[in-house]
Amino acid sequence: MGPDDTLCWCFHIPKRKVVNFARQRRPKRASQLSECFGAGTGCGWCIPLLIRIHREVVGNEAVEADDVTAAQYEAMRAKYRADVAGGVRRKNEYGDAETRGPSGGKA
Numbered sequence: 001m002g003p004d005d006t007l008c009w010c011f012h013i014p015k016r017k018v019v020n021f022a023r024q025r026r027p028k029r030a031s032q033l034s035e036c037f038g039a040g041t042g043c044g045w046c047i048p049l050l051i052r053i054h055r056e057v058v059g060n061e062a063v064e065a066d067d068v069t070a071a072q073y074e075a076m077r078a079k080y081r082a083d084v085a086g087g088v089r090r091k092n093e094y095g096d097a098e099t100r101g102p103s104g105g106k107a
């Protein structure tokens, strides 16, 4: 996933905008990234990635290489939304791969 790929599909926010917002504002909590054009306040799909970005940028943790393409990320969101709509899982309920990040939790 590149910096100009969409991070939050609900509000069409590119990853670069959120990363720059985090670098400039250095919010105390990951949830404050929602002040960046509402990121994460729609379907909730992008929240694990917002948390990772917050950890990496504000928490000065090592930046992981993204090994998920933009198309894979979008497809994963489509499945998440279908699962939520179908009652398979609740909103903001993520699988292991989604919460650990695309590199499988290596941080």
Ligand code: FES
Binding pocket: 007, 008, 009, 010, 011, 039, 040, 041, 042, 043, 044, 045, 046, 047, 077
């Ligand atoms: S993709 Fe970000 S809230 Fe839906």
